[in-house]
Amino acid sequence: MSDERHLVELAKxxxxxxxxxLVRLHQARLRGLAARYLPDADDVYDVVQDAFLDAFRxxxxxxxxxxxxxxxxxxxxxxxMGFLRARATQRAHHLGLVDAALVRQAEADAASGEGDEAxxxxxxxxxxxxxxxxxxxALVDLRYHQGMGVKDLSQRFGKSEAGMAMTLxxxxxxxxxxxxxxxxxx
Amino acid sequence: xxxxxxxxxxxxxxDGAIAPEDAAALAAVIDAPGADGAWVREQLAAIGLxxxxxxxxxxxxxxxxxxxxxxxxxxxxxxVRSIGARQAxxxxxSRRTAARARGRRRAWPMALAAGLVAAMAVGAFLLLQMRAAxxxxxxxxxxxxxxxxxxxxxxxxxxxxxxxxxxxxQGDRLVLGQDAHVRWTYADGTELRSDDRAALAFPGDGTAxxxxxxxxxxxxxxxxxxxxxxxLVIIAPVARCTVVGTRLTFAATAERAEVSVAQGRVxxxxxxxxxxxxxxxxxxxxxxxxxxLSARATAGGTSATTAPAPPAxxxxxxxxxxxxxxxxxxxxSSSAPVDLALSHNQAHGGVQALHLAYRxxxxxxxxxxQIFHPVHLAAGxxxxxxxxxxxxxxxxxxxxxxxxxxSNCYWKQGIGRCxxxxxxxxxxxxxxxxxxxxxxxANGVTAPVYQRDRVNAIAINLYGGDAVLDIDDxxxxxxx
Numbered sequence: 001m002s003d004e005r006h007l008v009e010l011a012k013x014x015x016x017x018x019x020x021x022l023v024r025l026h027q028a029r030l031r032g033l034a035a036r037y038l039p040d041a042d043d044v045y046d047v048v049q050d051a052f053l054d055a056f057r058x059x060x061x062x063x064x065x066x067x068x069x070x071x072x073x074x075x076x077x078x079x080x081m082g083f084l085r086a087r088a089t090q091r092a093h094h095l096g097l098v099d100a101a102l103v104r105q106a107e108a109d110a111a112s113g114e115g116d117e118a119x120x121x122x123x124x125x126x127x128x129x130x131x132x133x134x135x136x137x138a139l140v141d142l143r144y145h146q147g148m149g150v151k152d153l154s155q156r157f158g159k160s161e162a163g164m165a166m167t168l169x170x171x172x173x174x175x176x177x178x179x180x181x182x183x184x185x186x
Numbered sequence: 187x188x189x190x191x192x193x194x195x196x197x198x199x200x201d202g203a204i205a206p207e208d209a210a211a212l213a214a215v216i217d218a219p220g221a222d223g224a225w226v227r228e229q230l231a232a233i234g235l236x237x238x239x240x241x242x243x244x245x246x247x248x249x250x251x252x253x254x255x256x257x258x259x260x261x262x263x264x265x266v267r268s269i270g271a272r273q274a275x276x277x278x279x280s281r282r283t284a285a286r287a288r289g290r291r292r293a294w295p296m297a298l299a300a301g302l303v304a305a306m307a308v309g310a311f312l313l314l315q316m317r318a319a320x321x322x323x324x325x326x327x328x329x330x331x332x333x334x335x336x337x338x339x340x341x342x343x344x345x346x347x348x349x350x351x352x353x354x355x356q357g358d359r360l361v362l363g364q365d366a367h368v369r370w371t372y373a374d375g376t377e378l379r380s381d382d383r384a385a386l387a388f389p390g391d392g393t394a395x396x397x398x399x400x401x402x403x404x405x406x407x408x409x410x411x412x413x414x415x416x417x418l419v420i421i422a423p424v425a426r427c428t429v430v431g432t433r434l435t436f437a438a439t440a441e442r443a444e445v446s447v448a449q450g451r452v453x454x455x456x457x458x459x460x461x462x463x464x465x466x467x468x469x470x471x472x473x474x475x476x477x478x479l480s481a482r483a484t485a486g487g488t489s490a491t492t493a494p495a496p497p498a499x500x501x502x503x504x505x506x507x508x509x510x511x512x513x514x515x516x517x518x519s520s521s522a523p524v525d526l527a528l529s530h531n532q533a534h535g536g537v538q539a540l541h542l543a544y545r546x547x548x549x550x551x552x553x554x555x556q557i558f559h560p561v562h563l564a565a566g567x568x569x570x571x572x573x574x575x576x577x578x579x580x581x582x583x584x585x586x587x588x589x590x591x592x593s594n595c596y597w598k599q600g601i602g603r604c605x606x607x608x609x610x611x612x613x614x615x616x617x618x619x620x621x622x623x624x625x626x627x628a629n630g631v632t633a634p635v636y637q638r639d640r641v642n643a644i645a646i647n648l649y650g651g652d653a654v655l656d657i658d659d660x661x662x663x664x665x666x
Contacts, residue, residue, distance in 0.1 A: 035234025
């Protein structure tokens with residue numbers, strides 16, 4: 001019996017520590033999956049945590065002969081879509097349009113299995129971030145970690161907002177090229 | 187649409203600053219099957235992944251937080267298993283399922299009792315007691331964690347001895363004997379205690395939130411944050427107390443109810459009049475015939491929650507908090523989260539200062555964090571004086587000082603951008619605006635805006651952006 005199956009079996013008996021071990025095994029992948037549709041790290045955190053809780057509650061119904069990972073990812077996708085649907089109805093109509101488009105995208109990805117590898121990309125991305133120059137890294141951190149708006153960033157760095165958006169786009173592309181290369185083992 | 191334009195739209199959407207027509211265009215591109223659609227989707231995914239790579243690196247925080255939530259789930263599940271609903275396993279049964287099970291389980295002891303001879307009546311009675319003790323309750327159940335002295339649980343017409351581990355549900359009533367003590371908890375960590383001749387009941391089925399009827403006696407509660415619209419409600423004969431998440435003590439008799447709040451804020455509604463009051467930390471309110479309902483400083487409260495009574499009049503500076511002792515600031519639980527602690531790293535004199543770290547969540551329905559410090563104003567108090575040191579601040583992050591009385595907190599006492607402070611400690615002096623010469627009149631706000639004799643706290647708000655700062659040596663100064 002694989003380690004994971006053993007952990008699942010123990011978790012089904014109510015051993016929280018075993019389920020926590022499963023969380024540690026799968027959290028990066030689930031965060032990567034949710035982050036495809038949720039750019040805000042706090043939203044990802046909440047959705048993934050809720051997905052794990054759904055799994056914990058539903059463990060009794062999980063068929064142990066099947067793989068645990070795909071089952072978890074299905075739960076997580078459902079949580080993501082539920083989150084976006086709910087948010088789309090609560091926000092200004094035009095912001096909800098984008099959320100609704102992301103729901104459709106998540107549904108399409110669910111059918112094709114797209115996004116299942118996203119956890120590996122986070123690990124690669126961490127390495128690629130280390131390759132940025134200090135100023136680039138600081139900008140990425142201000143925007144994507146600290147949440148500073150483009151307007152503030154443009155003032156701080158003396159650029160137009162369009163120019164700042166371009167700079168961020170180029171940095172993303174550099175990082176994504178690095179990630180693709182790293183995941184491909186080149 | 188070119189990629190420069192699309193990139194700008196993506197960033198504007200992230201900031202919530204996208205024009206309606208641009209949002210519609212961006213949504214259309216996300217849906218589009220072509221290269222532009224794929225590119226936008228990849229960009230959005232990249233943003234999410236970068237945020238994750240920069241965030242909680244190994245998921246430690248999530249595992250820790252989940253652990254607590256799972257424990258709460260497991261506690262609830264254990265109860266379900268204990269009532270024999272084996273088919274439910276880790277899942278809770280629906281309320282309807284539980285009710286059917288209850289019916290089945292009550293039937294056989296009754297039949298057994300009917301067949302017993304009179305000499306066996308006492309035994310049958312005891313058996314009934316045991317079965318009743320195991321009978322399932324509604325969904326929102328509590329569990330007895332500590333029992334000392336005589337504690338009787340009245341359930342379905344039976345009187346059961348209260349014991350550790352006993353589940354409590356709708357319709358149960360606890361009666362405590364002299365010197366008895368009991369503690370019970372809910373699955374979300376909410377904990378209540380009661381002692382000595384108290385009588386209380388659990389009237390609700392949980393659908394509207396936790397409910398407790400305090401018929402007589404005293405309960406002390408530490409209430410976990412309750413779901414929106416489902417507060418904990420404690421009902422006394424002459425008052426009703428609504429709690430979202432806080433620490434409090436509630437004492438009740440048939441004629442009187444008194445609530446003291448140690449942390450957070452509580453809404454108390456009189457059952458004798460139409461009066462109600464919001465009670466802040468360090469304050470107490472009493473409902474009784476002939477008393478006007480209002481909050482007052484808790485007499486004999488702990489130093490951590492109660493502002494000391496001020497002198498009748500002052501002519502010199504009054505130190506309110508130099509932060510060298512216990513933490514006496516409280517987070518306003520209905521505002522956004524903020525890290526609040528005493529820090530040894532920075533102090534303006536002494537060895538400790540208040541350390542605040544606020545991280546704004548874009549789109550949060552609670553767009554500011556508020557902390558408050560108990561204080562009462564004396565005649566002669568004229569200005570608030572404190573020291574602020576900013577460690578880091580986003581350009582739009584702002585601070586604001588408010589004065590609160592028993593009804594509300596009033597803004598415009600002091601306001602500014604965190605980023606405008608100089609490095610190191612900055613002196614801040616804010617006039618109390620109930621002084622005629624200090625009255626703010628901008629935007630239609632005129633002084634006085636609060637009742638000086640009902641002031642119970644000074645509040646600090648942070649909003650508009652992330653800010654990490656230290657605060658020290660809060661004082662009230664006389665007129666210059």
